[in-house]
Amino acid sequence: MSAGLAxxxxxxxxxxxxxxxxxxxxxxxxxxxxxxxxLKELGFAPEVxxxxxIAAFEAEMNVxxxxxxxxxxxxIAPRAVRLVxxxxxxxxxxxxxxxxxxxxxxxxEMREMGFGAGMGLPNIKRNSDQLRITTxxxxxxRLQVDIFPR
Amino acid sequence: xxxxxxxxxxxxxxxVLCCAHVLDRSITMCHGSDLMSDVLAFSHPNTLLLTGLTxxxxxxxxEVAGIYGVVFVRGKRPREVMVALAEEYGLPLMVSPYAMFDxxxxxxxxxxxxxxxxxxxxxx
Numbered sequence: 684m685s686a687g688l689a690x691x692x693x694x695x696x697x698x699x700x701x702x703x704x705x706x707x708x709x710x711x712x713x714x715x716x717x718x719x720x721x722l723k724e725l726g727f728a729p730e731v732x733x734x735x736x737i738a739a740f741e742a743e744m745n746v747x748x749x750x751x752x753x754x755x756x757x758x759i760a761p762r763a764v765r766l767v768x769x770x771x772x773x774x775x776x777x778x779x780x781x782x783x784x785x786x787x788x789x790x791x792e793m794r795e796m797g798f799g800a801g802m803g804l805p806n807i808k809r810n811s812d813q814l815r816i817t818t819x820x821x822x823x824x825r826l827q828v829d830i831f832p833r
Numbered sequence: 834x835x836x837x838x839x840x841x842x843x844x845x846x847x848x849v850l851c852c853a854h855v856l857d858r859s860i861t862m863c864h865g866s867d868l869m870s871d872v873l874a875f876s877h878p879n880t881l882l883l884t885g886l887t888x889x890x891x892x893x894x895x896e897v898a899g900i901y902g903v904v905f906v907r908g909k910r911p912r913e914v915m916v917a918l919a920e921e922y923g924l925p926l927m928v929s930p931y932a933m934f935d936x937x938x939x940x941x942x943x944x945x946x947x948x949x950x951x952x953x954x955x956x957x
Contacts, residue, residue: 711893
C-alpha cells in the first residue's frame with residue numbers, strides 16, 4: 684500500500700473488492716451501496732459514510748458508463764477509508780479537461796439516467812480528502828480516494 | 834423551516850407509495866432536479882428530492898446522498914421494482930400531480946428552502 688493517508692488515519696488495510704460490470708445501467712450503484720453498508724457496519728461516522736458513498740457512486744457510474752468494467756477495492760484504517768477504483772476503459776486523454784465541471788462525453792442513454800452532466804470527477808474530488816488519478820490513453824483509469832473524518 | 838414528510842404529502846396532494854411508517858421524518862431542505870449528479874453534488878442530509886425521473890438510479894442516488902424522501906412530480910409513477918428497492922432502503926416515495934415548478938413553489942410558500950438559500954455556507 685502506498686503512503687498517503689494522514690497520520691491520524693493510520694495505514695489502511697485491504698478489506699474487500701467488488702466487481703463492476705460494464706454497461707450495467709440497471710444495477711449501477713449496487714456496489715457503492717454495498718460499500719456504504721459495509722462501512723456503516725464498521726461504525727464509521729455518518730459524514731464519512733456519506734462522502735465515501737457519493738465518491739464511490741460517481742466512480743462506479745464512470746466505470747459502468749465509460750470504463751468497460753472494473754472493480755472497487757475498499758481499504759480501511761481506524762478512522763479513514765480508502766477506495767481504489769480501477770477500470771479497463773480507454774483512459775482519460777486530458778485529465779485537466781475532465782476535472783472541469785460540465786465537461787462530458789456522455790451518450791443520450793447516460794443522460795436519460797440523470798448522469799453525464801460533467802459532475803462526476805469534480806464531485807469525487809469534492810468528497811475526497813486526497814484524490815489520486817492514474818490514467819493514460821489505452822491503459823484504463825485508476826482512482827485512489829482517501830477520506831478522513833472532518 | 835423544517836417540515837414532516839406527512840405535511841409535504843398533504844401540501845402536494847401526493848400518494849405515498851412506500852414507507853408510510855416514516856412520514857414523521859423531518860426534512861430541512863428541498864432539491865428539485867432531474868440531474869442525479871447535481872443531487873449528489875449539492876444535496877445535504879435530511880433533504881427532500883423532487884424529480885421527474887423515474888429510473889432506479891433515482892432511488893440509488895437518494896440512498897447514497899442520504900435523501901429523506903422522494904417526490905415524483907407531474908403524476909409520474911415509478912415501476913414496482915423501484916418501489917421495492919425504496920422499501921428495502923427505507924426511503925419514502927410519493928407521487929404528486931403537480932408539475933415541478935408548481936410543486937417546488939407550493940413547498941417554498943410553506944417556508945421550505947433549497948440548498949442555495951439554506952445550505953451551510955452555500956448562499957450565493
